[in-house]
Amino acid sequence: MTKTVIYEAHDVSKSYGSVKALTGASLRVHAGEVVGLVGDNGAGKSTLVKVLSGAHQPTSGRLELDGVEHVWGSPRDALEAGIETLYQDSSLAPHLTVSQNLFLGREVMSPGILGKLGFLARRRMEKEAHDDLERVGIAVPASSRPVSALSGGQRQAVAIGRAVSWARKVIILDEPTNHLGARQAGEVLNVIRAAKAKGLGVIFISHTLPHVLEVTDRIVVLRLGRIVRDAPTSEFTPDSLIAAITGSADAEPTTDA
Numbered sequence: 153m154t155k156t157v158i159y160e161a162h163d164v165s166k167s168y169g170s171v172k173a174l175t176g177a178s179l180r181v182h183a184g185e186v187v188g189l190v191g192d193n194g195a196g197k198s199t200l201v202k203v204l205s206g207a208h209q210p211t212s213g214r215l216e217l218d219g220v221e222h223v224w225g226s227p228r229d230a231l232e233a234g235i236e237t238l239y240q241d242s243s244l245a246p247h248l249t250v251s252q253n254l255f256l257g258r259e260v261m262s263p264g265i266l267g268k269l270g271f272l273a274r275r276r277m278e279k280e281a282h283d284d285l286e287r288v289g290i291a292v293p294a295s296s297r298p299v300s301a302l303s304g305g306q307r308q309a310v311a312i313g314r315a316v317s318w319a320r321k322v323i324i325l326d327e328p329t330n331h332l333g334a335r336q337a338g339e340v341l342n343v344i345r346a347a348k349a350k351g352l353g354v355i356f357i358s359h360t361l362p363h364v365l366e367v368t369d370r371i372v373v374l375r376l377g378r379i380v381r382d383a384p385t386s387e388f389t390p391d392s393l394i395a396a397i398t399g400s401a402d403a404e405p406t407t408d409a
């Protein structure tokens with residue numbers, strides 16, 4: 153079965169003044185594939201994420217979604233095209249309930265939904281929020297609870313569940329298991345698997361290499377702004393992955409077609 157390329161960066165470079173953060177980076181993600189993006193501090197991961205999510209314009213290179221070239225003017229452009237990005241500091245509104253957070257932003261498509269909610273609509277929204285989260289394997293006790301009453305891990309899970317339930321094509325997760333305990337991190341990895349099963353292309357950025365080795369299909373390694381390795385996860389061992397990241401052993405540039 154041929155896999156469909158959903159999202160592709162071609163030869164993307166990005167400079168900040170005289171700093172070349174990214175040089176000629178090409179990356180593709182297929183439908184139903186989890187791609188790990190790894191690299192040392194300052195390797196260029198966040199820069200690539202910002203370009204892919206529309207937060208930054210590349211200095212050169214191009215982006216294709218479903219084979220069509222796109223120039224994102226803002227993160228909203230990418231979002232509206234089906235690309236969800238979850239940054240480390242996930243942006244839930246603490247004073248709103250879980251279900252309100254899940255629907256927050258949808259009022260853009262359906263003006264005024266939150267303001268005009270009656271009792272029945274709120275009940276329906278809570279049920280939908282609960283179902284959305286359950287579908288991606290997240291058990292939150294009550295979606296009517298304010299987010300401020302949840303643990304850090306639960307908040308993270310809700311933020312990811314929200315992104316997965318909204319994403320139509322691609323989801324980009326920047327360090328989603330950071331600061332989580334083992335069990336909570338395991339739950340987040342399960343949500344990533346749910347996103348994959350839903351047919352989304354998933355880009356997973358992490359410094360936690362065991363998580364990357366556990367959940368990804370392919371790993372892309374950035375070093376000093378360049379992609380130095382792009383290969384199926386099965387080709388890496390924990391040691392060879394560290395070697396590719398640090399450049400401590402030969403890591404020939406390869407491209408997985």
Ligand SMILES: Nc1ncnc2c1ncn2[C@@H]1O[C@H](COP(=O)(O)OP(=O)(O)OP(=O)(O)O)[C@@H](O)[C@H]1O
Pocket residue numbers: 168171172173191192193194195196197198199200
């Ligand atoms: N806004 C900016 N202005 C100037 N230089 C920047 C800016 N953002 C990033 N850089 C530089 O670009 C390079 C790549 O940084 P980037 O944040 O993309 O790396 P990273 O792989 O995400 O690192 P980390 O794992 O530490 O988050 C670094 O040299 C960094 O100092």
